[in-house]
Amino acid sequence: MDTKEQIQINRDFCKSPFGEEREPSDQQKRLPQPPLCKPAQSQERIPLDRDFRSVITQPDFLTVLQQRTSQRFYKDAPMSQKQLSFLLWATQGVKSIRGNHYATLRTVPSGGARHAFETYLAVRLVDGLAPGVYHYLPLGHALEPVGPLENPKEQIIAAMDGQGWTGGCAVAFFYSFVPYRAEWRYSASAHRVALLDAGHVVQNLYLACEAIGCGTCAVAAIDQKAADSLCRLDGQEEFIVYAAPVGLSDPQKNTEGNRQMYAQTILESNVVKPLEK
Secondary structure, three states: OOHHHHHHHHHHHOOOOOOOOOOOOOOOOOOOOOOOOOOOOOOOOEEOOOOOHHHOOOOOHHHHHHHOOOOOOEOOOOEOHHHHHHHHHHHHOEEEEEOOOOEEEEOOOOHHHOOOEEEEEEEOOEOOEOOEEEEEEOOOOEEEEEEEOOOHHHHHHHHOOOOHHHHHOOEEEEEEEOHHHHHHHHHHHHHHHHHHHHHHHHHHHHHHHHHOOEEEOOEOOOOHHHHHHHOOOOOOOOEEEEEEEEEEEOHHHHHHHHHHHHHHHHHHHHHOOOOOO
16 A cells, blocks of 8 residues: 555545444444443552642633643653642543443543543652552542553653653653443444544643643654553553653743754754755
């Protein structure tokens, strides 16, 4: 398959499939529903605080929207667990459960209330947490350890496809997709819906970061195998689809870092011969 054919396939994927005739979904076939969340893989729990009032430094929503920007360069200082707790709740927190465990209502919208994502954290600098990978348990608002990180900076950079700036974060958020949780309801139409939902999650992360004096920058350019391996995922029934490094905001450092990065990008682009008209 050449590039033009692949581009056309990708463009078609972006179009809505819901007006087409399709085979009934497993939900319509009355097959058993998958779990609302991935079950915990261990007995160890790190409970998280639910009182976030003390971490909010910018309570004015209009100001949060106006100041929201992608931040790639952060203070080399630890975040607090309470800050991390707030970001987890703001992006995947469960507010209530609908029906007999039919759906969760969360702080973000999701097609059919499927919420087909899991949150993993690659922790580098968070008070009270050893460097390592953690899995968020939204129903109990807690973390479970997945495994240690011997070289968190380098391992985060590797999972982010070699983007060096990502290694300066305090914690990297990795969002996995659990396909069948969405396929059960939407069958072959589930995947486009899920990727739209991923944008809802990370936009909440941006706004929540801005409200507590932190910064983030969403990353789609991940190394799939490295990211899945980091989070101990099989890459088939669950795999990473989105990532976002987070750290304490440092506007001056971010401005200078971006200036240098953009200067290099412009320099590299000038080397490429422009297309002939």
